[in-house]
Amino acid sequence: MSATLWISFFSYAVTTAISPGPNNILALHEVSTYGLNKSKSLLLGIYAGFLCVMIVCGTFSLILAAYMPGVMHYLKTIGFVYILYLAYRTATSKRPGKEERRPASSSFLRGFILQFLNVKIILWGLTSFISYVLPSYSSMTAIACFILLSAAIGNTATHLWAVAGALLHKVIGRYWRPVNLIMALLLIYSAISLLL
Template sequence: MPFTVFLEMTISACITVWSPGPNNILLLSTASRYGVKKNLHLLLGIWTGSLTLMCLSGIFCSTLARVVPGIQPVMKYIGAVYILFLAWTTLRRRPPSDADTGKDPSYLMGLILQLLNVKIIVYGLTMFSSFILPYETRIPALFLFAVYLMVLGAVGNLIWAVAGNILRHAYDSHYKLMNLVMALLLVWCALRIVGLL
């Protein structure tokens, strides 16, 4: 792959995975409530799901290109419903002092969110079909690109989680407003996924 194409892919990937989306808004929300350390299982679930999707995108991109038009409408609505569920639970969340904070966000929650995240599915398909597969088709190289794309997403996830951790003390005082803002951002994500915005 020419360096200019690699640079274009990296810039495009960063814009996609560092912008607000279901993972990043959820991490902002849960880190503002529990801190970054208690979100490690959630982060690992998100990263496992992301790497899984990137590998599947790389290996099966040519096949999926024929299949996705039939699957994408169903997946985007399933993903949007799940994101709306996350918005509802975010809106109803109480501050840590009022709630049981012993239960950390789970690995399974992060994994499921990632596997239903239409933004990441489309991201993987786009990166591989537009930037990678025209230049590279060997399985080891595709795996390395999958890891690279996942790492770019992981950096974005950490940025949003740290931002949530910084806002943690403000959350105690203004949790209703912060929950409302984060829930509305998740609703915005869901509406964008189904094409209503």
């Protein structure tokens, strides 16, 4: 891969990973609501699921692009509906009381499963592999390295949003309703952008 292609790959990967999306919004919301310690399980689920999705994208990108292009339409539709559901849940959630425990749905499994419904990262992974990696590299070692690199970029971006949730906890707590509505609107934007 040439230096220009590397720069292009990193520009695309970092910009897309850091933009608002289901992982980033959910991490911000979860940590600002329940704190970093109580959100670790969900965050670990997101990180593990993201890595698994990158493995799938790296392994099957050529097959999906060449033989099953129609599957992307169904993934987009499922992802669109699920992201709208997350937006609804965010917009209508109630402020937790001091004694309220995190919901059972804030689990490793919830974070993990979200990755397989998160069309943003699926498309991000497929685009990365089809546009940048596979034209220059075909060895399993190179693909494995790009799987790890992609997972590191995506999970770092999500973790930055989680840290922002921890740092802005008091501000978010004070302006609970407007912040939740803004996050819900960002999720709606993410959902709509999948269909454009």
